[in-house]
Amino acid sequence: MCYQETVHRVAILVYDGVTLLDVAGPAEVFKEANRFGAEYLISLVSPDGAGVVPNLGFRMAVDGPPGPPADTLLVPGSDLFPRTPVPAALAGAARGQEAKRVASICTGAFILAAAGLLDGKRATTHWRVAHELAARCPSCRVEPDAIYVRDGATYTSAGVTAGIDLALALVEEDHGPDMAREVARMLVVYMQRAGGQSQFSAPLQGPAPRSPALRKITDLVTADPRGDHSLDALARHLNVSTRQLTRIFHDELSTTPARYVETIRFDLARALLDQGHTATQAAAQAGFPSYESMRRVFARTLSISPAAYQRRFRTTKKAHLEKPPPSPVP
Incomplete structure (x- = not known):
């Protein structure tokens, strides 16, 4: 469904403690889309229409309280949730906006839940919560492994x-994949493909295909990596x-069809x-014919086995999570 008319109103609901990246990242996407005709x-x-203090500590001005129903309501997250209850006024603001389309980022899902906007729906949030x-x-x-859920x-x-x-994904819904x-x-970010069983970011390696025919094939592969993509x-x-x-x-991507599918x-x-x-599980869900075929690709690309790669990732993540915060500068 396309919600575009002339102007598409995006309201971003902010509050004290909101994660600034959850606000700025999507806003930058929409601003950039305007350069291409959106x-x-x-x-x-x-x-309440008052300015807020996001997680970085400075004061941020806002345009006011929620106004007429927006085309898209974006609800960013915060480290406050789920440690603290969602304030009634915040849940009420999300519920009262009556937007045509509602989207949350990270723990913003807790605000939607408090507003009753997730009742009976599929949803996701940060895997830790x-x-x-x-x-x-x-x-x-709740689908904890998904990047996003519609x-x-x-x-x-x-x-x-x-x-x-x-x-x-919202820009793609409104204006198409191009x-x-x-x-x-x-x-300079990954392109989030929509519509496949596995929602992941396919790398934007090299120039985009010039021909519509090749673009049709690359979109097909990235949307459904497990499909039959033999030559x-x-x-x-x-x-x-x-x-x-x-x-x-070869002419457009400097690779072969088989190597492109393998990379995805x-x-x-x-x-x-x-x-x-x-x-x-990873081999099956990613579309490899067997674990052994996946292992060969890992060995050729990273010079390690899938199991070794996973151990290294877990060790790195554990070290990051256990790292104490830096001492305050005197």
């Missing part, structure tokens, strides 16, 4: 930079010969391993 009108609103969201909103079906006109996303993925891809390239199948999809398809890939599956497998899936 007409997003972004406003910052707070429950997903179990808390399930406890707070028993009627929700249920009707309600979107929820995972932590921090996933808000940029979500904003790109604009979303261009915005992602301008911001014959891809050639049939475009009604061209395998030799012609190979030449198109490798990136997805790494993301799945990072999320805690077993190597066997």
Whole structure:
């Protein structure tokens, strides 16, 4: 569904303690989309219309309290949740906005839950607090591994930079994949593909395909890495010969169809391993024919096995989580 008319009003609900990156990241996506022909009108609103102090400590002005129903209401997160209850005024502001489309970033899902906007819906949030969201909103079906989840006109996303993925998905919904891809390239971020079983960021390596035919194939592969993407199948999809398809890939992307598919599956497998899936699960969900085929790709690309990669990631993440905060500067 496309919500675009002339001007698409995006209201970002801010409050004391809001995570600034959750605000600035998506706002930058919408602002950049305006350079390519979109007409997003972004406003910052707070429950009482007063300025707020985000997590970085400085004061931030807002445009006022929630006004007429927005086309999109964006609710960023905060470290406050779920440690503290969502203030009634904040939940009421989210509920009272009556936007056509509602989206939360990170722990902003707790605000939507408190407002009753997630009742009976699928949702996600930062993986560290997903179990808390399930406890707070028993009627929700929480998907802790997803980057973002759409249920009707309600979107929820995972932590921090996933808000940029979500904003790109909203731009794609409003204006199509070409604009979303261009915005992602301008911001030097990954392009969040929508519509596949596995929601992950496919790398923007090299120039975007010039020909619509090749773009159709690359979008097909990134949207469904587990599909049948053999050379014959891809050639049939475009009604061209395998030799012609190979030449198109070489001329535009300097790679082969098989290597392109392998790269997409490798990136997805790494993301799945990072999320805690077993190597066997990652191989199956990423579309590798077998664990052994995935292991060979890891060995060739990273010179380590999938299991070793996962151990290294877990060790790095554990060290980061256990690292004490820096001592205050005297």
